[in-house]
Amino acid sequence: MSWLEMLDSTFWITTAAILCLLLLSAFFSGSETALTAASRGKLRAQADKGSGGAERALKVTEDGEKLIGAILLGNNVANILSASLATALLSRLFGANGVAIATLVMTTLVLIFAEVLPKTYAITAPETAAARVxxxxxxxxxxxxxxxALVRLLVRGLLMLFGVRTDPDSHVLSLREEIVGALSLGHSEGTMQKEDRDRLLGALDLSDRTVEEIMTHRSKIAMIDADAPPDRVLSEVLASPHTRLPLYRGERENIVGIIHAKDLLRATERFLRSGDGKLDSVSDLDILSVAKKPYFVPETTPLDEQMREFLKRRTHFALVVDExxxxxxLITLEDIIEEIVGEITDEFDIDAEHPLKRGEGGDFILDGGMTIRDFxxxxxYSLPDDEANTVAGLVIHEAQMIPNEGQVFSFHGFRFEILQRKDNRITRLKVRPL
Structure with missing residues (x-):
């Protein structure tokens, strides 16, 4: 049979069918890449702006197992059928050599036009491609x-034989982990500033942290004796850099109220106007009548929940108690906000020694009370904060003792030298990586 006789209508119909199947395979390959690589967050944003394609893309990607199963089924049928037709066609033209030629030709065509080309296009603009397909x-x-559905049951049955159970509603990564990974990747690639990354990570971490981790310890709380003369209370409030101060009676843990500087000044002004106008008469002022009721919160309260409570109660100040x-x-709203935006200072903050200094040899000199997270x-660096909140607490936990000045410890890849100790507290350390 001559070549012209072989190029009959069957040849051209088969060739056209192979080309159509290759186009169909390319569509399936590109659709798979687009729908799996597209960000659901970006699709949701486009859908909120009125994009019907983005809305449909969100719907079809809800069940990833069903999506992948349907696409792979269509793609494999197209590839296998096209390869079979090509083998039959080329075997007719070249005889026994047709199988080898068909394998070479179809591998090249499928690789270039049905896999690499559509996937490359889809990965360059996955959200746009996903909306279209x-x-x-x-x-x-x-x-x-x-x-x-039948294939899914068969696959799950085979996996169960090997002790693997699948959950179609589970995700490999949670939404929070995806965001954290994206932020870290953006910072490592230089597309995001460290400060921006820290602020976003700080906001994400609020639900995983408790008020105990960032509260001001009771030993550092400035308090006022409720039984002190009112004129002395007024002087202490005016001299304090804080606007809210706890009032205690008898023992420091017996908090009976919270005095606000503005409330005290207003009460003093009214008292003077209604009296003889002399400052000495302030000694008759009832301080507790000016104070507000103390607000107590458990030490295990998550930070995001505590922030919502502050906003709901329209208060910025709470006392932390244990079980x-x-x-x-104590904890304030400013403490929680600082976990997101960093340290907030104003003209009334005490200009204390910086808690962290960089030494000449690459080491760090820091205050023992500095939190591990801030460090x-x-x-x-990445010092663990599972067992302690502060760097000094981490040293004590690892050393299983209260170290003396000059002692040196090495753990977690760092060298810790005790510079200062006051009573049972480590107040100054030198830290450097090993």
């Missing part, structure tokens, strides 16, 4: 759903 892919899923009701410290954020 969502409608036909939705039809495909609906048409192949019975077969896909027995004993005073542990990590400032230095880009």
């Amino acid at each position: 969502a409608r036909p892919i939705g039809w495909l899923i609906a048409a192949l759903s019975p077969i896909v 027995y009701g004993d005073l542990r410290g 990590n954020r400032a230095t880009e």
